[in-house]
Amino acid sequence: MLAKRLIACLDVRDGCVVKGVQFEQLANAGDPAALARRYNVEGIDELVILDVTATLEKRRALDRTLRAVSAELFIPLAVGGGIRSEDDAAAAIDAGADKVALNSAALEDPALVTRLAARYGSQAVVVAIDAKLEAGSGKPEAGSRQPEAGSYAVFSRSGSTRTPREAVEWAREAVDRGAGEILLTSIDRDGTRAGFDCELTAAVSSAVSIPVIASGGAGTFDHFYDVFTAGRADAALAASVFHFAEHAVSDLKTYLHNRGVPVRIPHSALRTPHSAPRTPRP
Amino acid sequence: MEPRSEGADRRPVLAVVDYGAGNLTSVLKGLSAAGANPFVTVDPAQVAEADGVVVPGVGHFAATRNINDEMRVALCAATTARPVLGVCLGLQFLFEGSEEAPDVPGLDLLPGHCFLLPKTQKVPHVGWNTVEVSVESRILRGVPDGSSFYFTHSYAAPVTDVCVGWTTYTVPFASVIEVGNIYGAQFHPEKSGEVGLTVLRNFVALARS
Numbered sequence: 001m002l003a004k005r006l007i008a009c010l011d012v013r014d015g016c017v018v019k020g021v022q023f024e025q026l027a028n029a030g031d032p033a034a035l036a037r038r039y040n041v042e043g044i045d046e047l048v049i050l051d052v053t054a055t056l057e058k059r060r061a062l063d064r065t066l067r068a069v070s071a072e073l074f075i076p077l078a079v080g081g082g083i084r085s086e087d088d089a090a091a092a093i094d095a096g097a098d099k100v101a102l103n104s105a106a107l108e109d110p111a112l113v114t115r116l117a118a119r120y121g122s123q124a125v126v127v128a129i130d131a132k133l134e135a136g137s138g139k140p141e142a143g144s145r146q147p148e149a150g151s152y153a154v155f156s157r158s159g160s161t162r163t164p165r166e167a168v169e170w171a172r173e174a175v176d177r178g179a180g181e182i183l184l185t186s187i188d189r190d191g192t193r194a195g196f197d198c199e200l201t202a203a204v205s206s207a208v209s210i211p212v213i214a215s216g217g218a219g220t221f222d223h224f225y226d227v228f229t230a231g232r233a234d235a236a237l238a239a240s241v242f243h244f245a246e247h248a249v250s251d252l253k254t255y256l257h258n259r260g261v262p263v264r265i266p267h268s269a270l271r272t273p274h275s276a277p278r279t280p281r282p
Numbered sequence: 283m284e285p286r287s288e289g290a291d292r293r294p295v296l297a298v299v300d301y302g303a304g305n306l307t308s309v310l311k312g313l314s315a316a317g318a319n320p321f322v323t324v325d326p327a328q329v330a331e332a333d334g335v336v337v338p339g340v341g342h343f344a345a346t347r348n349i350n351d352e353m354r355v356a357l358c359a360a361t362t363a364r365p366v367l368g369v370c371l372g373l374q375f376l377f378e379g380s381e382e383a384p385d386v387p388g389l390d391l392l393p394g395h396c397f398l399l400p401k402t403q404k405v406p407h408v409g410w411n412t413v414e415v416s417v418e419s420r421i422l423r424g425v426p427d428g429s430s431f432y433f434t435h436s437y438a439a440p441v442t443d444v445c446v447g448w449t450t451y452t453v454p455f456a457s458v459i460e461v462g463n464i465y466g467a468q469f470h471p472e473k474s475g476e477v478g479l480t481v482l483r484n485f486v487a488l489a490r491s
Contacts, residue, residue: 045410071311096308121341234404266476
């Protein structure tokens with residue numbers, strides 16, 4: 001059965017993971033490759049490197065990170081943040097990324113999605129959508145493309161700029177233009193640990209034929225169950241929630257499995273609580 | 283190409299056929315990690331000299347139009363003596379053809395036509411799914427029944443007697459094939475973690491022997 005995917009997001013600045021991590025026995029908690037290795041052993045299904053670098057040395061540091069991570073990990077690796085052009089995408093893919101996530105660049109130049117899909121295949125093109133519930137009242141002005149109250153407005157530039165687009169419509173257009181997956185972030189929930197926005201996720205997931213990765217709001221194991229069931233998500237992405245405990249990824253997978261959600265549990269992640277170290281094989 | 287050496291730790295030279303269907307970086311990394319010395323080629327003569335051949339590829343079946351007649355002959359000839367592995371679109375190319383591009387012939391090494399997965403679930407089929415191991419095979423040596431691999435595809439090959447591992451997504455399809463020197467994986471072994479590397483190591487061992 002097709003498994004629901006758990007995706008760990010590493011926020012990386014100048015080659016270092018910027019969010020605090022609390023793994024024991026991790027010599028360099030800021031090293032993306034070390035953290036990626038740890039997640040891999042735990043059974044993470046996929047990794048997203050989110051580049052939050054703001055320096056001129058940006059691409060070089062990102063390339064080093066991608067090369068380091070992809071050199072030893074053989075699971076899908078996506079990169080997001082700062083992919084502005086076909087050249088940026090090509091550099092990331094040459095450095096070892098399997099997928100690139102486009103956000104503001106896709107909104108400003110939707111044809112970029114099509115060009116990248118033609119060059120690398122749709123499976124390599126993720127369109128990232130940052131959406132926020134419209135709190136306004138009343139109908140938009142006649143002829144305007146403003147989303148109505150109760151719908152979800154799309155924001156660009158790290159959530160700072162409201163666009164005239166509505167999330168479900170933009171997701172449909174992204175599919176038509178060649179996107180292979182949608183990475184859907186709820187701005188309202190991001191960083192709150194109050195749970196994923198299941199209504200938003202279900203609305204987009206039901207409207208498109210490609211996988212939808214839910215993001216924003218993960219706080220408890222229940223939240224993942226909710227987004228995989230009520231939210232109809234194909235995958236869920238989180239960052240800090242996986243840092244809470246040593247075995248967060250494998251414990252979460254066990255939890256989901258026990259509640260009937262199909263997940264992948266690789267051999268490396270099989271363990272029993274408080275078990276003694278396995279005897280090495282001869 | 284590096285000079286060949288003998289022995290169990292020899293790194294066999296693998297020709298990875300480039301026909302413009304996607305990025306080959308991950309495939310090359312996976313094959314290197316599995317103990318091979320892979321190189322990318324568009325040259326049928328190099329395919330004829332390699333210890334083994336890999337036909338990768340993602341995207342539309344029509345991309346296989348870029349594989350010219352000389353390369354098709356070289357690939358078919360290679361299967362008489364050395365192992366050939368088709369991955370994803372490369373597996374589908376081994377069959378007679380695909381309804382994705384009915385006017386583009388496949389390599390016709392295997393009987394059957396590839397078909398679009400029924401759209402009663404989301405298509406493309408993307409993510410980790412299990413492979414049921416139906417019979418003992420060389421390519422799946424050491425791979426437990428029910429292991430998960432990473433898939434991303436919309437079309438699939440039929441379950442026939444060359445199928446040694448199958449997967450169900452709405453309908454059953456051939457996820458692993460093996461007959462003679464012909465091997466295929468619908469999933470991406472280079473993106474399927476440790477169990478994926480096991481498949482690649484098995485192929486590398488076949489190329490070495």
